Amino acid sequence: MTDQELYRLEREFCSFGDTVHYVKEPKIFRSSEGSFVFDSSNTPFLDLQMWYSACNFGYKNKKLNDALIDQINTLGQLASQYLSEPKILLSKEISLSIQNSFNKKGRVHFNVGGSQAIEDALKLVRNYTGKNLMFAFMGGYHGRTLGASSITSSYRYRRRFGHFSDRAYFHPYPYCFRCFYGKKLDNCDFYCLKMFERLFDTEYNGVWDPKTSECEYAAFFIEPIQGTGGYVIPPKGYFEKLCKIVKERKILLVDDEIQMGFFRTGKMWAAEHFGISPDILTFGKSLTNGLNPLSGVWAREDIINPDIFPPGSTHSTFASNILGARVGLEVMNLVKEENFEKEVNRKGKLFLEGLEYLKKKYKTIGHVEGLGLALRIEVCEDDSFTPNKALTDAILEEGLRGNLEYKGKKYGLVLDVGGYYKNVFTLAPSLYITDDEIDLAIKLLDKLFSKLSV
Structure with missing residues (x-):
């Protein structure tokens, strides 16, 4: 069934009260693996929210999936x-x-x-x-x-x-x-x-x-x-x-x-x-x-x-x-x-260094901070303090288009918005995110802020 057919059925039969329509048509995803979810065109979207930190250990984690399957088949x-x-x-x-x-x-x-x-x-x-x-x-x-x-x-x-x-x-x-x-x-x-x-x-x-x-x-x-x-x-x-x-x-x-x-x-x-x-x-x-x-x-x-x-x-x-x-x-x-304490802190430090680079580059980033792989980007006006919800929403929606080019390939970016003024990107990537994927995240965020911070 096509995405448009699903949207039509959702508008007719689904309550909007049990989900969140922050955008007119929430993205429909078809599959997932590791740090990525994929749409109907098989475009990879780097997921930096991992289901509000419900999937710390990545999508399709074989060890966890196998345990579930074994239990289903046993009791x-x-x-x-x-x-x-x-x-x-x-x-x-x-x-x-x-x-x-x-x-x-x-x-x-x-x-x-x-x-x-x-x-x-x-x-x-x-x-x-x-x-x-x-x-x-x-x-x-x-x-x-x-x-x-x-x-x-x-x-x-x-x-x-x-x-x-x-x-x-x-x-x-x-x-x-x-x-x-x-x-x-x-x-x-x-x-x-x-x-x-x-x-x-x-x-x-x-x-x-x-x-x-x-x-x-x-x-x-x-x-x-x-x-x-x-x-x-x-x-x-x-x-x-x-x-x-x-x-x-x-x-x-x-x-x-x-x-x-x-x-x-x-x-x-x-x-x-x-x-x-x-x-x-x-x-x-x-x-x-x-x-x-x-x-x-x-x-x-x-x-x-x-x-x-x-x-x-x-x-x-x-x-x-x-x-x-x-x-x-x-x-x-x-x-x-596994030594998550060591690896999560190492990766978090690497990710935060990338966010600090972006903060220096864009006045519209007022504050970045992180502890382990719980990281934040506070999006502001050019004064680097006044909350900028409009820019936050625009970046969120643009990331979900799946049109960000990097090394000849198209990507999307899944972000989550929080904060008192709904102007904060709360980043919760997979604990298994690789160094290359962290670099990709910074590159995609850079493209989004460069395009929309005007």
């Missing part, structure tokens, strides 16, 4: 009320990974998607603390189910669905390029943290009872590096200080690793970079490399043990599904076998 379906070896072994591997990283013993609880993992984290917090109010960050994204929307800062995800009485208290994230308070990092002395700590000075600030030393808010949901918010990386020392503030006030810390986990940042968990010691940690996306949806939540033993969180506390038909668990177990084997 492909199993109700989640029963046990399977993949589920138990995967729980063990994730628990031991987190214990190794943060020196805390806990247990793993599975669900299907990232939003559902957040929902389960909210249930764990409420069950443990008896409270239903949360702290979260401006620019934070934790999902679009009703509970997850209440701790996601963007009002546009809530506006169609009535009143959210449990909406989080949103504190400014340390987005130093565009500081909420207009400060500069070199002399601000973490002013944003001081503003947060002032909430606990007196009962009249509305969250704290100094007589009982009790906070009305149960937990702080964080992304160590903001995902949809634009891959914003916090300054050194910030999270160590924040953790101290919340721990002293017995506020739980929930670490959302759904987008940044599994070596996206050069470490298994992004929190390892910042001295964060989570009480609860959520994960998903690349746990199965996008092959079969599976997400989960890890929590400290005292928060999640069966005496406090008994069977049936939460449930989904496809939670801990055996196909996802088998692929997840293979992913955990993969990260033990």
Whole structure:
């Protein structure tokens, strides 16, 4: 069936509510492999978003695909009320990974998607603390189910669905390029943290009872590096200080690793970079490399043990599904076998050097930054600061045309847009991206900025 025939059918039969029509006709792709997706003309598109970091290990990863096929042919379906070896072994591997990283013993609880993992984290917090109010960050994204929307800062995800009485208290994230308070990092002395700590000075600030030393808010949901918010990386020392503030006030810390986990940042968990010691940690996306949806939540033993969180506390038909668990177990084997920490950091440094070259060349690139292979390009006006959404959209659409010539061959470029002003390209290439493919990415970005930065 041709692309035009598919577009006609989509306009007639498909809800636009379950996908995103950022362009009039979203691109139709036909196949994928490694770092590339291919359209109906077999034009290769270098993918720098990898399904929002759900495919860290590349398309058609043979080891992971073979594990899925073997499981389908062995025991492909199993109700989640029963046990399977993949589920138990995967729980063990994730628990031991987190214990190794943060020196805390806990247990793993599975669900299907990232939003559902957040929902389960909210249930764990409420069950443990008896409270239903949360702290979260401006620019934070934790999902679009009703509970997850209440701790996601963007009002546009809530506006169609009535009143959210449990909406989080949103504190400014340390987005130093565009500081909420207009400060500069070199002399601000973490002013944003001081503003947060002032909430606990007196009962009249509305969250704290100094007589009982009790906070009305149960937990702080964080992304160590903001995902949809634009891959914003916090300054050194910030999270160590924040953790101290919340721990002293017995506020739980929930670490959302759904987008940044599994070596996206050069470490298994992004929190390892910042001295964060989570009480609860959520994960998903690349746990199965996008092959079969599976997400989960890890929590400290005292928060999640069966005496406090008994069977049936939460449930989904496809939670801990055996196909996802088998692929997840293979992913955990993969990260033990290969030196992703070394290679991701090396490749990230090489990629960032290319982005810094582009920043020097184009005034319309106001800021670039990266940690591992989580990288950002902030697109601006010629003043290198004012957000330029129009140019961002134009570059995105031009990349999807598949008409970029390099060494006598046509390519396309798949980019993802995020950021507070939707003017940031958030780059999440395959962790297996080659040096030549990184060079290709810089060359294609160069062509796009050269053509459209006028």
